[in-house]
Structure formats: C-alpha cells, structure tokens
Amino acid sequence: MMKRWWALAGLLLCAALPAAHAATNALQVFPFPEAMRYTHHNDDYTVKVRTPGGVWQDLYEYNVKVDLDKPVKDASMVYFNFDGAVEVSVHKNNGTFSKVAIRPDARGIKYTVKGNTVLFTLQRPDNLSVEFDGDRHHNLHLFTHAIRKDMPRSAEPVTGMSTGKGVTPDFTQPVVYFGPGLYDGEFRVRSNTRVYIDGAAVLRSPLIFDGVENVQVVSDGLFMGVSQMQIRRSRHVTIDGPIFVNQPEGTMRCINSQDLEERSIRTIGAGQWSDGLGHFACERVTIADSFIRTSDDCVTLYNHRWDIWGNTRDITVRDSTLWADVAHPVMIGIHGNTPTKDHPEPEVLERIRFSNIDVLEHDEDDPEYEGVFGIMAGDDNLVRDVVFEDIRVERIEEGMLFNLHIAYTPKYNTSPGRGIENITFRNVSFTGEGSPGASVMYGYDASRKxxxxxxxxxxxxxKKITGPAPNILNLGPFVENVTYK
Known part of the structure; x- marks a missing residue:
C-alpha cells in the first residue's frame, strides 16, 4: 500500500509541472514576499543574473547576520536556481574596491571588473562568498541550485496535496505544499509525507519531526529567524535544499535518529549557541552539498546529553563548505555517557568520514577548544575510525588545524574519554593564512590514549607535515603510533 500511494503522489505532482524544461541555460528566480520589501533588504550590493546574452533579472538582496563576536555584522545573501550556465553581475553600491575574492578559492572562478561591478559566469550550481578588499563580514553569499523537476509550480491544489499560500497547509495530507508567501504556525510533520516549499515561500517557524519515518522535505525556500529545527527519534528522513538565515540558535538538531539525508542545506547564523547541523546519538547520516556558516560549530557529532542516549555510527559529510566565525567547523565527541548504575554502558562514535570539504574560516579564542577538526573525547566516549580526506582550509583567524585530545573539563564533562584511535588525515591542505597555532594530540593517562x-x-x-615541529604540530603525553606519509 505504501508504494502505491507514494507512486500516486508522484504522478499527481507531475500533473502540476510544466511539460518540459530547457535542457540548458535555464534560469529560475524567486520573488520575495511583499511584506518584507523594506524590512529585510541589504543595500550593500545590487545583484543581477541572466542566461548568457539574455535579459538581466534583479535579485532581492537579503540582510543576514554573521559573526557573534560583537558587534554582530550585516552581510548579504541572494539565491536562485539554474541549469546550464548563467552570468552574474554584482555591483558594489558603497565605496570603491581594489580586489575581489570569490570563494571557495578552489573553484577558480574567473571574473571581470567594470567600474564598481564584478561580472562572472557560473557553469554549474554552487554556493559562494563574494568578498571585496578582504571584508568577510559584509560579503555577499550567493546560493544556487539546479532547477527542480519535481517541485510543484502551481498554487492550485491537486488530489492528495495540501497547498498553502500564506496559510498553513494541512499536514494530514500525504503531500504538503508551501506556496509563495509568509508562514507562521506549528508545522508538525507526519510519517509518510512529502513536503514541498516554493522558492518564494518564507517560513518563520521550524518544521517539527518527532517519532516519524519516511519523510521527504524538498525546499527552494527560506527559513527566517526560526528556532532550531529538530529531528527526534525518527527514521528515513530527507531534508533537501532549505536556506536558513538569522536563526536565534542553531540550524538543525538531530537526536536518536537513523537514516538521515541532509542535502543542499545553506545556513547563515550569528545567534548564541548557533551550531549548524548538530547530531546526538544518530546513525547512518549523510550530509552533502551544503554551505554552513555559523557562530558556533558547523557540524557536530555527540552522544549522550540531557535525555539523549546512544551511539553515533556511519556518518558521511561530503562536498560541502564550512565557515565557523566562532568555534569549530567540525567538533566530535565531547558529550557522552559516563557510566552510572542506570546507564552502565559507555558510548562510541565510529565510522565517520569527511571528504571534499572547503573550510573558509576558523576562529576560536579558547586554546583548549581550538581546532578546525576537533576530536575531543569526553564522558567515557571512544572515538574511532574517522577519516578526513581531500580537505582545503583557507584561513584560521585564531586556532589550529586539528586538535585530538582526551577531554575532561568541568564545564562539559563528568569523566575523561576512553580513547581516540584509528584517525586518518589524507590530502589535507591549509594555506597558513591567518594566525594559527600548532595542532595538538594528547591523551589523558596510560589507559585513555x-x-x-x-x-x-x-x-x-x-609544506608537508613529517613529524612534530614548532608552530606546526605538538605531540603530548599518551600518544601512540603516529604515522607520516
């Protein structure tokens, strides 16, 4: 029965789509809700886009908050979808400039300058930062995606689909559609549901997932100023495409959940405790094609905390860009279960892989917690079988490349971790830009290494790291079998 309604929903949605999309050079821009015209705009840039040689289309430049370090700064963000190639025009409205950076640097995007305007061509969708004269705090975030073939294009409902146009859709239906408009309310998602969010929809409340399974969220739209989205005790959930800005806390927290796909998530946050994608005791998680800029950790993997218990296993993070204005791009292992009578088993984090990652920034003022890649095993956690592969780190304002240690801090822990073992860094490059310190490894005692x-x-x-060296790598006590290649 499940397969029948799922197939039926797909057929019904296809009826709402146009007959065909152009194979190449197609552009899709999204109007902003009129109620936001004067309240959420940033006038630092005028951004336009067109198919090659076509008519320029003006975009709405959203004001987004970045970098919790006081004062919080105002940056800009635009988004659109396209297939094939597009030309982008970014005009700097205030003052002149002498240099431009379009990051990640590894993209190698070429540009031309005419007066106060920068012009460049994108050959495929990407998530980028456009910066003038090294100003990373008032930059332009440019988020793009391929045109979705399965997104409804009509605000008219079809059988089996609940549609909203500024009015909360009916979540009792198997297919839920947020059409153009502003939305507030409680959005509690049910099992066996598809949720579609139009690119001109702005949600001001999070989706809620609690004890659900077989859910797919496909979004071209925007979550603005929402409290943290939570996925709790759920299975087989896909979150694809949402953009989060100006959230007061973190972006998304996944708790005791399995078989999660987090794709094309773009987030910019400057709130306190504003972790990006946080995970507690989750298994079989894939994060891909995302851009995460936060004023706390970008991606976290933890075990027990609060009323959460369990292990973390089989995590993949790939093809993404991480930018930590404050704290870490990656933080693993500090929270876990110190054995007690009621919960006697310690926990493990294992089989974790980060690959093809660009890190644009790391800034952490507390030396104990510094590290682009922080594996800090606390609370009797054992962290093992972790791979960081094909990683490019552009700048460390303050911090270090990696920090592997057994943690035991009164602020967070009730016991030290059990160990950190079988960790591989392969093809990891750091430019040396900024003010970095030496990476560190250290254990706790002879039984916790x-x-x-x-x-x-x-x-x-x-320069390749070939051993401990001043300002590059420090090895502390209770470290065993470090190999250099």
Missing part, C-alpha cells in the same frame, strides 16, 4: 593516527599528505603553507 590517542593512538593510530595517520597524516598522509597533510600540508601547511605548502
């Missing part, structure tokens, strides 16, 4: 670490083609400022 850091061991079996491989540094395979790890470079700082173009």
């Amino acid at each position: 850091v061991r079996n670490v491989v540094l395979d083609n790890v470079t700082v400022a173009g």
Whole structure:
C-alpha cells in the first residue's frame, strides 16, 4: 500500500509541472514576499543574473547576520536556481574596491571588473562568498541550485496535496505544499509525507519531526529567524535544499535518529549557541552539498546529553563548505555517557568520514577548544575510525588545524574519554593564512590514549607535515603510533 500511494503522489505532482524544461541555460528566480520589501533588504550590493546574452533579472538582496563576536555584522545573501550556465553581475553600491575574492578559492572562478561591478559566469550550481578588499563580514553569499523537476509550480491544489499560500497547509495530507508567501504556525510533520516549499515561500517557524519515518522535505525556500529545527527519534528522513538565515540558535538538531539525508542545506547564523547541523546519538547520516556558516560549530557529532542516549555510527559529510566565525567547523565527541548504575554502558562514535570539504574560516579564542577538526573525547566516549580526506582550509583567524585530545573539563564533562584511535588525515591542505597555532594530540593517562593516527599528505603553507615541529604540530603525553606519509 505504501508504494502505491507514494507512486500516486508522484504522478499527481507531475500533473502540476510544466511539460518540459530547457535542457540548458535555464534560469529560475524567486520573488520575495511583499511584506518584507523594506524590512529585510541589504543595500550593500545590487545583484543581477541572466542566461548568457539574455535579459538581466534583479535579485532581492537579503540582510543576514554573521559573526557573534560583537558587534554582530550585516552581510548579504541572494539565491536562485539554474541549469546550464548563467552570468552574474554584482555591483558594489558603497565605496570603491581594489580586489575581489570569490570563494571557495578552489573553484577558480574567473571574473571581470567594470567600474564598481564584478561580472562572472557560473557553469554549474554552487554556493559562494563574494568578498571585496578582504571584508568577510559584509560579503555577499550567493546560493544556487539546479532547477527542480519535481517541485510543484502551481498554487492550485491537486488530489492528495495540501497547498498553502500564506496559510498553513494541512499536514494530514500525504503531500504538503508551501506556496509563495509568509508562514507562521506549528508545522508538525507526519510519517509518510512529502513536503514541498516554493522558492518564494518564507517560513518563520521550524518544521517539527518527532517519532516519524519516511519523510521527504524538498525546499527552494527560506527559513527566517526560526528556532532550531529538530529531528527526534525518527527514521528515513530527507531534508533537501532549505536556506536558513538569522536563526536565534542553531540550524538543525538531530537526536536518536537513523537514516538521515541532509542535502543542499545553506545556513547563515550569528545567534548564541548557533551550531549548524548538530547530531546526538544518530546513525547512518549523510550530509552533502551544503554551505554552513555559523557562530558556533558547523557540524557536530555527540552522544549522550540531557535525555539523549546512544551511539553515533556511519556518518558521511561530503562536498560541502564550512565557515565557523566562532568555534569549530567540525567538533566530535565531547558529550557522552559516563557510566552510572542506570546507564552502565559507555558510548562510541565510529565510522565517520569527511571528504571534499572547503573550510573558509576558523576562529576560536579558547586554546583548549581550538581546532578546525576537533576530536575531543569526553564522558567515557571512544572515538574511532574517522577519516578526513581531500580537505582545503583557507584561513584560521585564531586556532589550529586539528586538535585530538582526551577531554575532561568541568564545564562539559563528568569523566575523561576512553580513547581516540584509528584517525586518518589524507590530502589535507591549509594555506597558513591567518594566525594559527600548532595542532595538538594528547591523551589523558596510560589507559585513555590517542593512538593510530595517520597524516598522509597533510600540508601547511605548502609544506608537508613529517613529524612534530614548532608552530606546526605538538605531540603530548599518551600518544601512540603516529604515522607520516
């Protein structure tokens, strides 16, 4: 029965789509809700886009908050979808400039300058930062996606679909559609549901997932100023495409859940405790094609905390860009279960892989917690079988490339971690830009070690790490079997 309604929903949605999309050079821009015209705009830039040689289309430049370090700064963000190629025009409205950066640098995007306007062509969808004269706090975030073939294009309901146009859709239906408009309310998602969010929809409340399964969310739209979206005790959930800005806390927290896909998530946050994608005791999670800028950790993997218990296993993070204005791009293992009578088993985090990642920034003022890649095993956690591969780190304002240690801090822990083992860094490069300190590894005692670490083609400022060295790598006590290649 499940397969029948799922197939039927797909057929019904296809009826709402146009007959065909152009194979190449198609552009899709989204109007902003009129109620936001004067309240959410940033006038630092005028941004236009067109198919090559076509008519320029003006975009709405959203004001987004970045960097919790006081004062919080005002940056800009635009978004659109396209297939094929598009030309982008970014005009700087205030003052002149002498240099431009379009990051991540690895994209190698070429541009031309005419007066106060920068012009460049995108050959595929990407998520980028456009910066003038090194100003990373008042930059332009440019988010794009391929045109979705399965997104409804009509605000008219079809059988089996609940549609909203500024009015909360009916979540008792198997297919839920947020059409253009502003939305407030409680959006509690049910099992066996597809949720579609139009690119001209702005939600000011989070979706709620609690004890559900078989849910797919496909979004071209915007979540603005929402409290943290939570996925709790759920299975087989896909979140694809949402943009989050100006959230007061974190972006998304996943708790005791399995089989999660988090794709094309774009988030910019400057709130306190504003972790990006946080995970507690989750298994079989894939994060891909995302851009995460936060004033706390970008991606976190933890175990027990509060009323949460369990292990973390089989996590993949790939093809994404991380930018931590405050704290860490990656933080693993500090929260877990110190065994007690009621909960006697310690916990484990294992089989974790980060690949093809661009890190644009890391800034952490507390030396104990510094690290682009922080594995800090506390509360009897054992962290093992972790791979960081094909990673490019552009700048460390204050911090270090990696920090592997057994943590035991009164602020967070009730016991030290059990160990960190079988960790591989492969093809990891850091430009050396900023004010970095030396990376560190250290254990706690003879029974709680850091061991079996491989540094395979790890470079700082173009030089390969071949052993401990001043300002590059410090090895503390209770570290065993570090290999350099």
